[in-house]
Amino acid sequence: MPRLHTRLGGVEVEAWTVPDDGEPVRARHALGLEPEPGRAAPGYRPFPLGAAWGEAWSTTWFRIRGTVEPGHAGPIDLVLDLGWFDHSVGGHCEGLVFTPDGTIVKGLHPRQSDIRLRGHGADLVEADGSFVLYVEAAANPLLLGLPPFVVTEHGEKGAQEPFEQFRLRRAEIAAFSPEIHALCCDLDVAGGLAAELSADEPRHWRLLRAIEEALDVYDEADAEASAGRARAILAPVLATPAHASAHRITAVGHAHMDTAWLWPLRETVRKLARTVSNALALLDADPGLVYTMSAAQHFSWLEEHYPELFARVRRYVEQGRFVPVGGMWVEADGVIPTGESMVRQLTYGKRYFLSRFGREPREMWLPDSFGYSGALPQMARRAGSRWFLTQKISWNDTTVFPHHSFWWEGIDGTRVFTHFPPAETYAAEVTARELHHAVATFKDKAIASHSLLPYGYGDGGGGPTREMAERLRRFADLEGAPRVISRTPAEFFEEAESELREAGALEPVYRGELYLELHRGTLTSQAAMKRHNRRCESLLRAAEYLSAAASALRGAPYPREDLDEIWRTVLLHQFHDILPGTSISWVHREARDTYQAVEERLHDLIKRAGAALGDEQAGGGLPPFTTPARPGAAPAVVEVADGEDGATVLDDGLLRVVVDGGGHVVSLLDLRGGREVVPPGRRLNELQLFRDEPVRWDAWDVDRHVLRHPRALDDVTSRRVVRSGPDAGVEVVRRTGASTITLTMWLRAGTGRFETECAVDWQERERLLKVAVPVRVLARTARFETQYGYVERPLVTNTATEEAMFEAAMHRYVHVDDGDFGLAIVNDTMYGADARADGDSTVVRLSLLRGARFPDPRADLGTHTFRWAVLPGADVPAAVEAAYAFNAPDLAGLPAPLVRLELLTGHALVDWVKQADDGSGDLVVRVYETRGGRASARLRCHEELGARAVVWETDLLERELGADEDLPVALGPAGERRPVGEARLDLGPFQVATLRIATHASLKEDVQ
Template sequence: MHDDRKLVEGRLERVLRERIRPAIHPATTPLDVEIWSTPGEPVPVADGLAAPTRPITAGTAWGAPWGTSWFKVTGTVPAEWAGRTVEAVLDLGFTTRQPGFQCEGLVHLPDGTPVKGIHPLNSQVRVGSPVAGGEEVHWRIEAASNPDLEASGVPFQPTLLGEKATAGDAPLYVLGEMRLAVLDETVWNLVVDLEVLGELMAELPVDGARRWEILRAVSRSLDALDLQDVNATAAAARDELAGVLAAPAAPTAHRITAVGHAHIDSAWLWPLRETVRKVARTASNMTALIEDDPDFVFAMSQAQQFAWIKEHRPEVYARVKKAVADGRFVPAGGMWVESDTNMPGSEAMARQFVYGKRFFLEEFGLETDEAWLPDTFGFAAGLPQIIRAAGATRLLTQKISWSKTNPFPHHTFSWEGIDGSRVFTHFPPVDTYNCEMTGAQLAHAVRNFKEKGVATRSLAPTGFGDGGGGTTREMVARAARMRDLEGAPKVDWAAPADFFAEAEAEYPDPPVWVGELYLELHRATLTSQAGTKRGNRRSESLLTQAELWATTAAVRTEYTYPYEQLEAIWKTVLLHQFHDILPGSSIAWVHREARETYARIAEELQDIIGQAQSALAGDPSGGRELVFNSAPHTRRGIRAGGASARPGDGGAVTPVPREGGGYVLDNGLLRVEIDARGLVVSVYDRAARREAVAPGEAANLLQLHPDFPNQWDAWDVDSFYRNTGSDLTQVKDLSVEGSSVRVERVFGDSYVAQLLSVPADAKRLDIDTLVDWHETERFLKLSFPLDVKADRYASETQFGHVYRPTHQNTSWEWAKFEACNHRFVHLEEPGWGAALVNDATYGHDVTRTVRDGADAGTTTTVRASLLRAPRYPDPETDQGVHRFRHALVPGATIGDAVREGARINLPEHTVTGTAADIAPLVTVDDEAVVISAVKQADDRSGDLVVRLYEAHGGRATATVRVDGFAAERPVPTDLLERPLADAPQPAVADGGGWSLALRPFQMVTLRFGRG
């Protein structure tokens, strides 16, 4: 036989499209359909089932944006179909452009029992196999008409559909056919056979024997098929393929562990309330598929999503719990949500694992051993220690494959964090977390795998996400054919833990990657939606304060520790750290709700703090003002809490006029000159006798850049934004306001007011910035050009800091042109440094230049990113009023940066009462050891839990003391407050307390029993 290769491949494509696939359902009959649309938000299932309906026919428009409609679908299986397999094909008006991101539904029985979700590429529902004929079909479908924000086919176009109030009420969808159909399983299997072989053939070498064996078998199969009677001849066509499908894979074939998966963003192009329903639909699908296929294993991460099913759809949850018990529906990841990991603070990142792992333990009795973060936008260098402290040892991610500059050099490796902790990490070479088990995807995984010769296996998260409904029966069937197929990798279904165990066993000494896993994309997520980011930072700060003061009051007074309330608030904050909420990449609806939620949380936490401090202060009629200070740092050590009648920092110095215009602020430690433009032209450190601002430069300089990335508007800022821009030097008003210099500017359609002040007894310049922002596609930066020669700088991250270069020797360094910091950035040369601290920003950039002329010094410029104005997916991103607080700290050591970063985020509170000075509950005698949490144990035992870490990057030996109750010797625990048997035990210190030795950046959790 001398068939031309391209001729056979073209023949296969057309015959599949025009003859074989249409023959999957050889007989159909229409179903009767009626509809009821709820005028507002979704109604309970019982209400939807009972609602009155009216007839609707195919071709009729339905579904206002974000609306819910209940379809009543009825029909009778024809008697002549007895003995056949019958299913319904239910088309809500789907497009096949993508598997999700549009309308979707959940099918129910009349009693409300969920049957299965329906989605664009997964719209069939089994009726019977075989049927007897005459069966009555009576279903109700809860259908969501969620907008397809890219229905035009042009991505990233501004749209008003992302907010219910502006989306309008015009129907979005046109009802398709809803029919009962005979499923010809032989034809269906023939389709899968031919798809798998055709895709495999396309990936094999053109001159290889295996490719030609498959091609000839496919040709014979098509010859055996009568195109006028596909159903009668499908079995014969399959017979011609049996031989090539039976040929076993080579012993050296790459091994792929398929894990059923449905990546469901907890919010993104839909609000949180819709994710609740997406999860229920997908879980219904996956439990049904588990019942149909004995090999299939599905993994779902995000404890929050399990909790949603439990709360809102208990009947679905019952099926999930059974499948979990059977080992087929696998809780993965051990986090509350798949959060961003760059911006969450130390305690928040720890609590993601605390609440996630505890949920899985309490609900299922399972201890997860991996972090599962396929879609998170890069990974902070402090994360390995947190993973290990939570009792896990592994990490899976996929997103690093999106990096645009440097291909990551490994797929299986050991990732080392800032403290030396390592986690076994896998980065699937299939390069997608929505694998469909296609030949092209699996061949790419094999070619792409960078550990060839030393490792043989990789993982493929398989299934449609975000409304696509998860893994499909077609994906499962493809995997079955590639279990052991010559020319293909060997595919098996297994849980993530099984994959990791096998991968670790065969690759016990993988290469090591040290430091952050920086994503060379989506850098603007560190700045977009400033209101969401401020809400997160404020919530984190208030939560740690609330725990501290509630614990102190509970130990020393009759105050009752609010366990349930604090846990609920923590879980809400953790939810909003999801990797499309905190990064600012969701629709307007999501961020409006986030701002409202953060405001409510702030009120609750301030109430908790106020009640606890009042309990400690005593009778408010006493008239004595007590200043409660939560900032843990002093220049002598660390204290948790404490209050005294002494004032805070003694006020601020008064500005005096400057020769040539402007003002001078001088407290004897620092002399700051503000010129007539409102710019800081000098910050002189009197003790060091040196200037902080680079010669001829000005600090506190607002800079405005155009911001129109090539794609991913809310996510990306491209390097070319720096090519053009303007310095905002025009001043509207420069005046004295109390002890501050007030600077007002107008630019474009926006307004900015700044207050600059210097405390009376501290070496720092405080800058309070208010911006009424009404720009579009602009990027606002706040610049500080400093006279410092630094080859690297430190950015705070979880439980420490990470160093990044200031130069761009390599493409890896160049790619970090926008990076994340928490509360401080610090840079120094031997003997002198400077820090920029903040209370709400994350994005920043640091650059360096060498000055011309005799000086030839180095200017290192730190710029804080304040605001952006992308138009997609929220066309009104950041419009309105924002407040930012920064402080420049000249002469700062890394310890000063840590202390000042905490101070600006933990304001003092004044309470009136009769109490004398209130001693701190916990103290540490070394300022390098920072207390990150003081709380009562989660098990309600009343034990005290203290978490602390070495913050300077060196070794430390510190004494920890507890005041206010007879504490037993502290027990080192993991993050879930379980004793660590092999951890070094604190020693009794001279003079009381317990001595603790820490390595650089080590985090330790201590549990004190109540003696």
Template structure:
């Protein structure tokens, strides 16, 4: 009973304190207040320049007036003067407060503003929890500013309902005419400094006292001091008694942290999604608002350090806000505004190709080195939805030593066992990794969050500290004065970890030193996020555009580099760089995953289409230069595995005769036959038999046929576009509509299948490859379902203990069983262009041209068809409602291949074949020698290009694809060949074995990049 009474007494003190803070202390933080005049000019539509926005008539804007339809911009003119009766001592304290109609429900995701001087210079931003601007203005001083106010739609109002319909999140044109904000006024205010300080003191002590980890004595001492403070504070004269009240708290505020307390490096941060619930154009303005806040805050706080990733966001500032960019550059030079990450954007890492991840660093590190002379030593990806096991090798080759993340704390099933550890990639490369123990990248440095970080940290025995990124993101304005005050008070106080402001590199250097003589724990391979699995499949058109861009960029660089070396044709470096930068931008972790509003995805589709057209022109120009004058028709293929039946530039051999595909009817079955396979297609469109003649194995059966469409209800618990939850499997919807199976009438030996269900239809064409054991399936989905999920299933008669799925520059093995909770959580996984299963003798791969989401399961057959099966399913399309209620409605075409191959080598080759179109060109040359070749089992020559520095050097990148050591022989038309990192800098000497040739021993999944001076 004594303990209960003590707890009750403590609760009563905290409740009393909360009321005093709410009703007495906070209202007394402002000593004086005076209104200003505001008038407004509505420009409508897309943003305009300062000159255009401030030119023209303005109308008065009073408190309570409505302004701004969704996505609109209103320019507000704020004017007045400091009251003459105010004391001159207010000159150093007066502040400009402008309230656009903010709610305090959240730090961002609503109206935002940017304050300008009358000459158009950016001052700082206005955001919900940070909308005061300190001034230096004495009595009678004139006040005049302009505010660019953005009526960005509020996601949720105070009642938790949508303020505007979701459809209005689609574009400015669809936003409707209703003005969605009410102006709350502009004032000059003078803070009461001692009362403000008292509020900070109380916030800190209350937080420590109520944290679960605070010991009883420390709690009681704090509560006793708070009681003394409350006894001294006079509610009728808060300003006059605040100093005396603060004095009662001195002892508990100055009690130092325990000797064993960890140290948290507080890094200013403002995670700004490069697009999400707003379009790309709005991100540019969000960056300007937040960055102006940051550099302004730095002027009075030289100890404040801010980390900013994404070279793209710096580049936007340089282009659109050159004056602000100059201030940022000065802060970078001082070491306060710290570029981090070394990437173009904080990209998704599940779906971009290996070359795309390479170019994220080529573009990002390149920008930071050119602009600031800085090479980022860390990767910075706190919000990406899981991390590919290919990343450690790519990051290390880009000069990174460290990796910072956070998102794995969102795991639904299993907890990551460490916060600071070594991450080992699929090739064996290692990188020191840290996940912030505060489990957020938007900390406010409150005692609760600091205490949580200390209690949550899993590696106290080996490491003494961690990183806490603090600041409001996504329009919240970044770090605030209040956060800096909270951090300073928590620098060395009993009951919390120590806090110091600093850069991420300071923490990582300390962590490296702490394990200089001991190895930390190691995590090997991919870090699969047990959440957001729907992002592998949402917004099919954006994903298809990305895959096509990656393929075309590879081709364009190959042919353009070959044409430049062989014919002297100009290399389109600037065009390629611009397209790469746009492709990298669209791989941001809320664009490529499909979790943005429809406006964003419409922009992505348009940009992909524009870039594809330019790349096709580059390819056409380069091939024409290579083919030379003449009227012969030459067939070319840019795959690393040139097909024997293609007369490619470089091959110079006649094409062999092609085998024919037989097509006939047996009962109600359509039967396709090639020299390798016999496929029976039933009247319902399923594959009831697939006989591999080479192994004499039957891969499907009537009881478990292939080519089965599976439709499910798809209503995740929390996040529509983001999530596919395991419970989707509980409700399968029969695909029981009309089915039509026929033969193509063009003589192409294709079986045509049409199925209807719900409001949708699926059309397929199926044929066999004449020269290899491959079934080619083209699936066109006319999709008009919502909150449903469509899969295409292939239950092979193969007992595979594991599956292999392509990832960047390699593949990853995953068990097909669910022995552990980690296995069970992987019910939906990502794969790039193929998934392969094998029993050690016979294997099969499902190859795709644009899908990423898959599931692979193992299950027993039945008495009539015994033996275990391994089912590979592609997730074709979904229909989430949020944040795009029309997500993926319409027509989509997917191309898949079923490849009978005992190991992954056949899958690798077939994926490149499907990825790379066969092209024809008219010219006179039958053969042009390739500029680079590689010979070695499983070694893929992926990239041929000219150097980024414009020197004209030839760059060749290859990788080992089969997951085993290999010897590779390179034949490259260049002198002075040497190995370089992915930033194209020397990585060590390479001895030539013969003229223009060299041999290298590669470890499993190793990437190698070579550089040399081309021979004419």
């Protein structure tokens, strides 16, 4: 329809490219309203149409002046083309439009290229017809295009690779025709619907005939009037109502916004302004629309950088039309963060929404994470959420998930109502094809008739468009299509959950983790992200515990503001394209620097707390902060002897290790029971290299065929015996290509632990490095640690689903046993592993490094360190406690424990100790059951606190538990307070309990 916009005249364009380091300036600086110290003053110069603008990642400000001549009654637009491709919305150049006083008008992208100057509520034109607008244009390079992946240096700031600049192709004043636009939308819906209907259906042919007649009537020479006549022909077929049994779809405006991905964090801040301003314009124009946005971090960025937009958002939140969803700080990775990190994602997110809007989202909203831990249902429910949403499982490469609306039951037995939008996208455009796909795909038709459709351009932002809104109106009640309604996610979830409950015995339940059969490489890519995240989590645990101890025992100030700031930084970097290692090099470079600064701050907080406590308090601590004592009967030193054929034998009376002349472990004998760990003919600690060239998703995937062809690294550059105090080991240096790998294998005297330190100078591309740990344990499953428990995964591949778990997530340990003998492998850095049965043995391979080339062509190059240890004879409690100790920072002078558990039955432990978030000075203690069984324990406090301590159980946000809550409690009746000395905990499988302990005198009356 070439007459949608009719040119009325040209405009005068001037441009100023931001100099210096190319980083953006504030709008008020670019507009000459408020100079920014240290930045060059804007110098606008004439800019000709068709000229190139902007090096990669630079910003150019355009000043556009024009005059709207009198005499035209309809809407008038300024139409721009900054040089867009007709695809990849949010994936290349974008713009944000301002008035001269700094007011944001809207964002620009390939599907939002016009600015309403006058008409339909807009008035940007002065009385004399003149106008001035500014456009902040971002020259973001197209990194994900056609074909999808190319190796490029443009993912780094200041890259020298040649960059084809964008060109200003169009800048003109044009008349907009609402009637022709409406005809376009009518034809789009009618044609799209006809294409989805079978040729056997009368409706298909009636739509086609109406379209044909409408096109016959339309006359380019008399476009406006003939468009009206064509619409009149289409009106009857677009007014036929949907069938009574038609599927119902709740459509919510959305722009799944990646906090960082193919752009740095600073660009996401600007993307938010562009997207939110467009969403607000749609809400202004259409009172029936609803828009959703997740991630408290995104709202916080708006509040900080674009307060005027945030104020407008707040008004629509109050009306229930701009809906905060998800309740998390960011849309985090669903498997890598530790349990406490996921708790803080929810507590920091929900508290932000409550403080700013007085509202608490009741759903977890994670459409695009790369798998979902089986601990999430419990965490969601204990944080006050009722529902869970994702669609990523539709990306499975092997099996089709059996449900779209179902009860997801976590590893502890907690259930949460879960929905997968059957349109199988989080960035729908409300097309007939998407709606038809949603109905055809929906797995639960027999008992459910509702689904959700998040629509709007996502990933890089953009959000809904007026065309999507027009389709939504036309599909509201239309024969041959599902009924589409605009309402809030909560309204959908309430109705869909109620409908599912009515199914009774037919209610579908899915138990355990939601394993994504794709993107398995994210567990290993960008190893530095994983190392820093693990280290920060461990340091945070120590810092919060010691700070709480210093405050409770010595009255030292609790560093709440420091800890909050650090937590928000760590949570931000757990976003599902940062921590998993799938962003551009710019993102990861900045992240490494940020992590380093955070770790230094945490070390400083730990030192300050230690100084406040003083050495006289030394004598205990919590399992994560201390190394288990060495058995008194163990020898004081590891004996070293020469074996056959140049082998070295290490022996401490508990374990005997034989390292052959080639530097491989050929025997690991548990002397306590005479059990040999290494299977005959196998080698423990064998480094294996694989060709790793994913078919499509480079940094994301490890393809199944990769693991079939290992190449053992046998070359030995050097080999020597090393000693450290009572410990002894063997250091082996190997080379592959340009890379050097140093393994130092230690027998730690008296610990029952065989430990390996691995230092790698990694220079490989498109290669995967693993270390194999074969163990003589016949098991059908292996236990991979996850948040607050473990996931039991098959070691055999009898089914396609079992085979698809060929690479899976672990946290700090993997455990196997055969009923008589157990063994654990603990680590301090890694998250990816594979484990398979091999005859009467099990082979566990830990993934160390990859060499992906997109989106960061230099991913993982450089030096890395890893540690792992084998613990023969360990059961799950021993594995858990060893994993805590193995990951703990080295600390001295720890206080006697503030809180500990005196176990009566089973096994549970104190996972976290901190001060309450409300500043009351109360202690908050998180405990959980570790074995997947049941546990009972007495709660014990430090002697200086015990006599005056009162304890009660709370939710994760440290609020009183509701009496009607259907979750199990550990302390008895919800809300009941009791002296700590009388507190007994009864925990179910993997149950998490949050305990609040008050020590101040005001609560003594409550006890009496």
